[in-house]
Amino acid sequence: MTPLSYHVQEYVLLAALLFSIGGLGFLIRRNVLIQLMCVEIMLNATNLLLVAFNRLYPSSMTGQVFAFFVIAVAAAEAAVGLAIILGFYRLRNSVHSDDADILRH
Amino acid sequence: MTIGSVYFFLCAIACIAGALVTVVARNPIRGALGLLLTIVGIAGMYLKLHAQFLAAVQVIVYAGAVVILFVFVLMLLGADAMERPTGNRSPVARIAGGIGIAAIVLFTAYRAIQVYSRATNGHFPSLSEDFGSVKSVGKQLYSEALAPFELSTALLIVSVIGAIAVARTGHKRTALSPNNLTSAHRFFGGPVEPRDAAQPITKDSTL
Amino acid sequence: MTSLGKALIDFVPYIMAFTVGALIPSRKSRFERFTLGVIGVLLLAFVRGLWPGVQQSSAPAQEWPHLLNVVVFLPMVAAVVLLLLPRQSAGFLKAFTLGVLLVDFAVSLLLLRAPMDVGWHFQYIAPWLPRFGIRYHVAVDGISFWMVLLTTFTTPIAAIVAFGSIKERIKDLCFALLLLHTGMLGAFVALDLFLFYVFWELMLIPMIILIGVWGGVERIKAAYKFFLFTMAGSVLMLAAILYLVITHKQIAGYYTFDYLALRHVNLSHTAAWLCFGAFALAFAVKVPMFPLHTWLPDAHVQAPTSGSIILAAVLLKLGSYGYLRYCMGMFGGPAWAVGANLAGLVIVAGILYGALVAWRQDDIKKLVAYSSVAHMGFVMLGFAAATQASVQGALLQMVNHGISTGALFLLVGVIYDRRHTRSVQEFGGLASVMPIYAAIFVVVTLSSIGVPGTNGFVGEFMVLLGTFASQSLGSFATIQATLATVGVILAALYMLSMVQRMFFGPLSNNANRSLPDLTVRETVVLAPAIILIFVIGLFPSIFLDRSSQSVTAVIEQYKDARRAYQDMPDDSNRAVLLPRRGGPLEQGYPEDPSAIPELPTVASAVEAKPNSAGGQ
């Protein structure tokens, strides 16, 4: 039985698990902040996958570079997302995602 | 069971536990901490995969900045950030949806594993020693990926400005009341009030 | 008889006409006397100038090719200039618009100089989108000639009425009127199908603004309905136009949207029927024919008086003009085959149905709207019968309906401005309170019923007698004509019962007790219509001579197209290009741009018409 961490399958399985938990969280939870966190989890899952495959084909570092950029974008996204949540909170003084239904009328 | 597999096992457990805590936690602060745990677990994974630079960036940027930002906003919102006891939505539908999605994702992962195990038996090849180091990533970063690198700086600046603009308290924007929404009546000159009060609205008008 | 004496003799009738006109008003307003006198003189000049005998003698006048461009685009240019004028000075805006419209009317009178023999007059061709073969091709012939004059005659009257009763957003009103005027004129003179479609749609927008902004309580619903009905029809027409153009490209090798060329495309049976159906639907909505007429009563009830006048006087005519020009012009076969059924539908469901429904209406405008359905039923019957007399009668009936229904709406507007209600029960015994108004209303009612001596009669008489002797209706001609004549009785029924309920009998509602009689503006506006009613009634040959030759040509082509349609074998699914026969009607035919300029065909070689700028 070869040791656990030498095959990319384990990382793919882990990333899939993490990604589904993130997606699940995003769809189920009503709290906008938790939803944002779940998005972060999903992003991290994909980063893990990128790095794992880069490890599988080590000829160039594109996987890691790409992961690096994903982190940069995630940071920007989190900042703006939180700003929007603040604006939304000020408008509807609640973070419950169901209240954001002005467009519905 | 080598040290590596134990280390891998620990990090995996951390990540999954963190994720579960984030999703299930009633209190968002506990959720943020769950997220922190996940991120640190992922950083550990990076180390295992010889991505030292990325692990550092992960810990500094993600754990250091993003999660702290979350906690900062949570503190700003205070008690209102708490989860409102909803419950009007039947839990059965949500759980069923969740399980469904999880099943699909896991099934895809399993099939992918089958293929890859078949083709390249997923074994990690040996590496040159400075594989994941800052030098090699930096070299790649500044040679092939120079354009995206510069663009990401622009992206970050824009997002900062955007965040400030959106979250500015300054003037109080009036909420969009439903009745002065743009509609055909506005196009035809203000809200439609009966022009001739004397004129009884003919009941047999059509459409 | 010295020349001075002759001139004096020549001048006397004008002086007499002026004095009679000036004497008529019993009021002391000198402006009214002066205008009525001038109107009398103008109409006398109109009749003497157009007297059938006089025209042939003068040399064939030089046709100024740019006349139509001026007539059509003057209002559009004025509309643009209007946007720059200050919004506050309403008076200036009104004067400016009225001035432009009257100038446009005066310029359009120049059209009268050309003898309307067969062929296109005042033709102007300029390349517009050469890649698609779209040309700016405008011309006037016997059919569209009187429609142009009817438009330029009606819009100023509608403008005067509008400025009298509408008090807010004057600038938008003026803009809408000018744009509408351009749209209507363009649609009548365009000979390039693309250009026709542009003007056809351009007309819609100002009409909707007129109904939607200054209308009654449910104006927006009526505006929507009007728009949706017309759009649904015209979108199908666009599809048919494109199919025709592509088929023409396949069989003749080059793109062209020109009516002259597309008329020669003889489609296969199914394609011909589909295209005919699309065109006929678009025009049936506009006419309005039976199943698609329900927008008309709502549009009329909610439209302001001026909107109703233009809608009734001109917009309905576009439907029937389009049917004659495009449906019968390009799809002779299907039009002939559907002729008898169309006549049947139009009689039972147009003339009789319209009259019966009008009889039970309480709202005057709705009553007049349904009477328009009946009158336009006569026009379409005239086209379906397709004899020289019935088509000429139908064309004249279009002008008559424009004048008499326009005047009727004017009169309804008069009492609507005073009492703000249109239901007949509110009025009773008005004749004792407003004698002049009652007298004029009875005169216009007589014209709309079709009492001989007025214009209504001449149109209906020619259509009916044309239908009796119609060949395209075959064995049904006599029965259908008799049924249509019953419409004449019903017309008297609903109009007179309305007149009796409104004017005769005791003064039931004391709100009517103090109603003022016609003001100066209203009499001045009504005078030309009243005099024209009698002029056309007694001297219709002025109008008929100008359309007779073109009508003969149209009927000739209609029969040729039918024969070509019948020679086409049923199963073939390929279109054929009909041979060109030259002659004045194909002057301005779009040549194949890519082809090597072979020997000029007979048409362009025979006579270089001085006016046609020609070429593609």
Next chain:
Amino acid sequence: MDITSPPLLPGNYAPILVIIIMPLLGAIVNGIFGKRLGRSAVTLMALAAIGVSFIACVFTVWLLIASSHGPAPVTRLKWDGWEWLRLSGINDIGDIPITFGFFVDALNGVMSLIVTGVGFLIHLYSTKYMQDDPSYHRFFSYMNLFIFSMLVLILGNGLPVLFVGWEGVGLCSYLLIGFWFKESANAAAGTKAFIVNRIGDFGLLVAMGLLVRYVGALDFTGIQTGAAQLVTPVEIWSGTSALAYVAARPFEILGITGAAHWLLSPGYATAATLVGLALFLGCAGKSAQIPLYVWLPDAMAGPTPVSALIHAATMVTAGIYLVCRMAPVFVLSPFAMFIVAIVGAVTAVFAATIAFAQRDIKKVLAYSTVSQLGYMFLGVGVGAFTAGFFHVVTHAFFKACLFLGAGSVIHAMHARIHDTNAAQDMSNMGGLRRYLPITFITFAASWAAIVGVPFTSGFFSKDEILFQSFTLSVASPVASGTLETATGPISIFVSPPWVSSVLLSLGTLGAVMTAFYMTRLIVGIFFGRFRGWAIAAKSAHSSEPEVHSSGPAPHESPWAMTLPLVILGTLALGAGVFNAAVFHYTPLEHFLASSFGKFENIKPRPNSEQLEHVLLLPGIFAFVLGTAWASWVYLVAKGQPARRFVERNPALYQLVYEKWRIDELYRETIVGTLELIADICVWFDKWIVDGILSRVTSFVIALLGSSVRLFQTGRVQTYAAFIVLGLGGISWFMMTPHAEAAIATDHETGKYKLSAEPGIGYGYRWDSNGDGQFETPSFGDQLSIDVELARTERRTVTLQVRDIFGREATRKFKLERPAEEQLGPRNTRTNNNPDAAAQPKDPSARGQNELNAPSHAIQPGQPQ
């Protein structure tokens, strides 16, 4: 009959213009400027207009009489105006120009004399009768307009111009009947008159249409010359049509085969009959015959001079003029003549019965007019045009005199009884001969004429009609009596011999009734005790009257009213001299001969000469019986028998008093069904037509809108869930395996190379030898394969592909190498659309070809 005009005058005969324009001028001047000109000016204008026109008429008729004896007899004086409009004949052959022109010949010369003469007298009469009416000028404007329209009608040179006058007269009667429009009853009567006349006009329009179709001419000379074309059969009921089948079905079920067979066989009528019936419908509308007479009694709502002018002397006789003018057409259809005669006779009797029970003197006179018109139509119907026309002349005189007499009585009654209905009621009158002597004498003279006292005008004209109705008969226009039609010969209807005796008996019965009710009328008004109000003793001493409801004795009307009465009275007595057929002294007949001409199929009975004197008896017998009986009942027995008759059967009396309730019958049947249909149409229009087109479509769109709106829950999660589902769908689609292959063809060498398109994680296997067996059972990654073909060999190569999820897709490629070398650079292009190359260059096909998608199957070069 030539249409030249007398040598002394150029083409157009100007006085006709004077006859016509003067009344129009009068109407316009009075109408527009009347109020400002003042009452005397209006009177002067009105009377002058009609007077000048009358003088012009007299001059014209005199000229006609003078010039008709000369070497070149001139019978027509014409004035052609301008070309009104132009019609086209059947399928556009022939051009029918209609000119706005007038002409005078014998027939309409006499008519114009009556119209303007009697018209002038009535105008003179009404200057006094209407003197205290506020809208005095409007009345004379309408009267002048009426005379103008009537002149246009009788002088018009063709049916269209006649039609202008025809409807103009209808319009004027509408205006005059509804003159006192303050009471809605009068206005309603006016509208009713116009609409009923309009139904008549419908008939005239249809007749004109048929004439255009079959004769191709509308002016009278054109109709006369082309009349022969009318004797063509017209299929009015095709036995084979669906309608016939439906109509015959019930009879077949019931077994009445005769009726079923009749319905299934095609029905024919000659065009002349159709035109004749349509024309008669027009005449019935205008001259108030059986179906359309209802408007005349209600028309009494207008002022009495109006009734005198319009409903006695002129307008109602327009119908007879039309029949006389269109005699050439009527004569060709014995059936139409039969209908005219029968309707005339029946109307005469029917109207007389109603006149029995009327108390309002104007109503009695109205019904007597309808009855007398029935006589005229009877005369014209049997072919005696001159007799019919002569009765028009005499009737104009005595009926106008009767009406004006009644008017002067009503004028007198108005002094005390102001309610119009009561003032016209016979029960309030009686014994007026002492107070209104001149009115009484003239009334008696006209009574004598209408009753048919021997040697009065009425006697001669009515007796002539009775004689002609018995002797004349109309033979069929075609000698053989049958006409060829598509389905075999049909016989033309000829009135059976017994008809003439029926007509004579009906005429005599009518004459008896006329005598009875006229005597009842004259006795009721002028004899017996005065029932109006108590006459205060004229003695000078008692100033105020004793009895409360008493008043001054009714005074005689002023000279302006009595002068016309005297003139008309003398004419009523003396007019017989114009055409005393009994004494064979008939100047009118000779004068009119030029207008009517000789019709060969109007044949008198062989022994008519002897019968002439014998047939005087019915007329005299009727007069004697009627007058004696009526005078016994009302004069001698003071009306006792009448009252006993009323008590004995009150229902019958009430029915006859309410005019057999014909109005209510029409109200329920025709007007009722029309209203029902109209209501159905309105409902249909609103709910079905509008319902479907706008309500249903808007409902459907609203429904679609709301159902889609359900998806917009407003919760972010639902949107996210949908996004995920969408992604899933797309990825599923992307993952389905597609087996595609490019084929490189080289027909010379026969080498074909198939290369499959790569896919993520795909496995491929081929069957190149076409045996249905895959070379390599497992899915390898062999992307391309080479195939070698001999000449004209066909082979199908199959490719199968499997993706990572194990789903397979297969595709067959049919390869075929053509037999021998074809011209032209066929195989240079090796795009993936091999068969495009095989197309010969054909522009029409090229278009089609580019349209359809490049197919992979290689068909050898035949074009689609």
